[in-house]
Amino acid sequence: MTEPQAEPGGWSAARRAVQSRLRFTSLRLRLVVVFGLVALTAAVSASGIAYWLNREAVLTRAQDAVLRDFEQEMQNRASSLPVHPTQDELQHTAGQMANSSQRFSVLLLATDEHGNTVVGNSDLDTFTLQDVPASLQKAVNKQQPVSANNKDAYHLYWQRIVDGGKPYLVGGAKVIGGGPTGYMLKSLEPEAKDLNSLAWSLGIATGLALIGSALLAQAAATTVLKPVHRLGIAARRLGEGQLDTRLRVSGTDELADLSRTFNRAAESLEKKVADMSSREEASRRFVADMSHELRTPLTAITAVTEVLEEELDAETGSVDPMIEPAVRLVVSETRRLNDLVENLMEVTRFDAGTARLVQDDVDIADQITACIDARAWLDAVELDAERGIMALLDPRRLDVILANLIGNALKHGGSPVRVSVREESEELVIEVQDRGPGIPEEVLPHVFDRFYKASASRPRSEGSGLGLSIALENAHIHGGDITAANSPEGGAVFTLRLPRHTAPLIAEEEGDRDAHRNGDGDRNGDGNGNGTEGNAR
Known part of the structure; x- marks a missing residue:
């Protein structure tokens, strides 16, 4: 367990100064002001009462003596006239x-x-x-x-x-x-001079009382706020992920009880996070192991389905027409299952933090053209991009992003799909716009969620609901982002923003790189570049 003693090292001096000033102008200042107001009210009230009582006493004593003397003189001398x-x-x-x-x-x-x-x-x-x-x-x-x-x-x-x-x-x-x-x-x-001297004395006493109360309030605030300050540091550390943070507990007052409560909460949170992390790791490992285990039989099944597909396309017509629909269904579902396994493996890489970039300087217009041409979309896509716009990117992952966005637009919005590229400062902006009905407002916040499908009545759509999620993860790993919106002219617009110079990251390990190149294929396509895996609208 650690005892927070100072601010985290990553904080700048300016930030610490701002926070210190904010702390002083909050509870500390209010304590000083309240103490001062109470002391001022008490001192002014006491001084006012003391002055009034002394004033009446002084004036009454003086006037009584004068009036008695005057009355005596009137009786002794004026009455004898x-x-x-x-x-x-x-x-x-x-x-x-x-x-x-x-x-x-x-x-x-x-x-x-x-x-x-x-x-x-x-x-x-x-x-x-x-x-x-x-x-x-x-x-x-x-x-x-x-x-x-x-x-x-x-x-x-x-x-x-x-x-x-x-x-x-x-x-x-x-x-x-x-x-x-x-x-x-x-x-x-x-008598007036004496009362003025008394007023000055009481005023000085009031000022001294106010200063004393301010000093007392400062001392009290320091005593009270020091544990609160420690608690704030501990809470920030806890929020930053340092779940072993604990407070030193001393005393039996309310602040000590608060520290004990914090320690119990931190301990419970640490246990729950550890338990959730272990379960999440087990879940990721299960998905990864399952995907790897499925690849071997899927490879054999895929080979068989490819043979069956060739027989279906052959002119000899060796496949019985009665079983041809079943064969085509097997081929289609096998391809879909293969894509699902590949997508699950890609998702596990993102979740495990093992996905890395293999960067290269690419011409964006050439990259988009290659993506469209590989999937035979040239007649269905309008490209508005100048050649010569270069960016340091991972070509394979950019291809995955573009295939998902364009394929999703074709599937749900129809052709023609317009792809435009522009530069904004050090940022590259790629927009994919379709001419379809757009995305329902209730669906927009969820289009990038995993396995999300807009229609619950069509759980078995062609896609698995992972395509746009994987596209977003690939954008994030580049330091970019993807947003979805509806165009005022009609249709949906997906906007991809990528930095033109991504910070170089560790290259993928050789084994992963070979697997990506030789086995993974198009992560969000149909395996041969003729389709995309997207979240249904």
């Missing part, structure tokens, strides 16, 4: 009241004996009646009804204001029983 004081008396008393421990500005209002309003100001003209809000003046001068719950007709009122961007506390009261009305003005700027 005569009912109709003079300007000097009011001015002197206001100055005395302002010298209290809280050091606030005082404004006293009264009427003299002539009914004129007189004003006493501790700070000359810096604190006037215009500085007192109208709502506060109205509340101070409003006489309240005296009752059991309200023993005084006048009360002390206060209000916080902002003047010139600075906070102030304004209070007012009226002397009960006749006398002046007094107002005070106290600056709250020292």
Whole structure:
């Protein structure tokens, strides 16, 4: 068992960098963002509550001290003034009241004996009646009804204001029983500075909490994502076919349980794949052995059928007319069985990975002409190909591809079949188009499947359903492909795309090469170049 420690060696540095960036911008980033948002919300909430509580406490304490002092001064000094004081008396008393421990500005209002309003100001003209809000003046001068719950007709009122961007506390009261009305003005700027300092401190604390939460989230993400990262590497290795990949399990948490589950799944998958591979190998070996074993009796039977066929074609007429249909059926079915065996052997070579290319520089137009001429299709095929288009290909396998495509078009679409060749960059494109009804849409995805036949009611058609599949495999081994479609003008179009310069592959072993040349013949034909093996439409 292997423990994944690093990225697979085949990965480029750029790909690793992209994946690392994607990993960071996914779960890791979300963890950091969530931690940060939670920490920010908690810190802002705590700081906001702390600031609000401290603000109320500071302001309440300051204003209570000022209002108590002002109320005491009103009782001790303002109430001792005569009912109709003079300007000097009011001015002197206001100055005395302002010298209290809280050091606030005082404004006293009264009427003299002539009914004129007189004003006493501790700070000359810096604190006037215009500085007192109208709502506060109205509340101070409003006489309240005296009752059991309200023993005084006048009360002390206060209000916080902002003047010139600075906070102030304004209070007012009226002397009960006749006398002046007094107002005070106290600056709250020292308290505001203290609160600003507190706000800055709380803001810094919030920022530090946010940074700490980000670092904590990074550490937590690393702890959590490291096993997940290992699991991702192991899963990729498993997907690449390294079925012995396992994870090292430590701990009893959910991630450890996930690793155990992965290991069990990988072990089960390895066993199933090994079992399937052994069964598939046995199946391939069975088909290959069966095909080889059938070739010996088929060779003898073929020789006999060839003799019978010669007797049928002889002018002497030595074959009894009553058994002639049976003889022709035996000849036809023997040829069909021989082709099936050869196709099965070719399929086993592809499945086993032993099929190789024997390449040569060929003129495509000459190659197609030779394929058509060998099968006597010259009158049924229209060729549109310029001579001189060269390509490095395996001539025998190209012949197999062309024989299947053209023969399939003739059998299912009818003549004339048009074969065109063109060059696209470093690619060779060969199109085979017929004039038939086309391929049903439900059949198109399956035309290259092995043993697939469009009509289930005709399981014993002339072909085995292997021809187009073998043609596709031969295209793949060249590094090319074949596609099937319906032409807008009618009929089916098979498009073969091959690279003009296929990378050289290991040549077939001598024994296989000799067997191909001497015994295999046309893999998808009838053995003598007069037919093709195709998937029925």
